[in-house]
Amino acid sequence: MMEKRKSVMFIGMIGCGKTTLCQRLAGQEYRYKKTQAVEVIDLSIDTPGEYLENKKYLNALVVTAAEADVVAFVADATRKESCFSPHQADMFYRDVIGVVTKTDIATEEEKADAEEILKRAGVVKIFCSPDPEKKLEQYLNCQKEEEEAAK
Ligand SMILES: Nc1nc2c(ncn2[C@@H]2O[C@H](COP(=O)(O)OP(=O)(O)OP(=O)(O)O)[C@@H](O)[C@H]2O)c(=O)[nH]1
Numbered sequence: 001m002m003e004k005r006k007s008v009m010f011i012g013m014i015g016c017g018k019t020t021l022c023q024r025l026a027g028q029e030y031r032y033k034k035t036q037a038v039e040v041i042d043l044s045i046d047t048p049g050e051y052l053e054n055k056k057y058l059n060a061l062v063v064t065a066a067e068a069d070v071v072a073f074v075a076d077a078t079r080k081e082s083c084f085s086p087h088q089a090d091m092f093y094r095d096v097i098g099v100v101t102k103t104d105i106a107t108e109e110e111k112a113d114a115e116e117i118l119k120r121a122g123v124v125k126i127f128c129s130p131d132p133e134k135k136l137e138q139y140l141n142c143q144k145e146e147e148e149a150a151k
């Protein structure tokens, strides 16, 4: 069966909102659960924040990214610190998009700072979460349709 959208792997610091994004995309009810290992949730790959924060796991992230169509760097707008290095997107042989989370509780300035960090890391496009219009979902759907049409 043809999958309905592209698969996406989320990468970001501890508590930035990766699991919440996976649950939203899967249409699941929100349930807090600390991510302990790489987990597949519907068409998303959820990773523990430790994998980005602890450089010795970076390779594992790159290898796991091969399983997904798209990689998403997730940045929590309410946090000043970032673990994304400039041009980090180049490590992943995938399209890398950015998602700014907690935009419901962040200031405009904080949102702009998070976007700047993601841009410097080399993402091709940025989405905000929570997003009432669900733009990220639409993007993943459209990419899949375009790919099918090109076949
Ligand atoms: N206000 C607000 N809170 C959010 C948002 N996204 C996530 N959170 C909260 O942030 C906390 C951490 O969210 P998770 O989705 O578990 O974070 P994670 O990135 O999966 O964290 P690890 O599994 O530890 O790497 C939870 O209490 C969420 O409710 C958001 O968009 N807005």
Ligand SMILES: [Mg+2]
Binding pocket: 018, 019, 020, 033, 034, 035, 046, 047, 048, 049
């Ligand atoms: Mg998690």
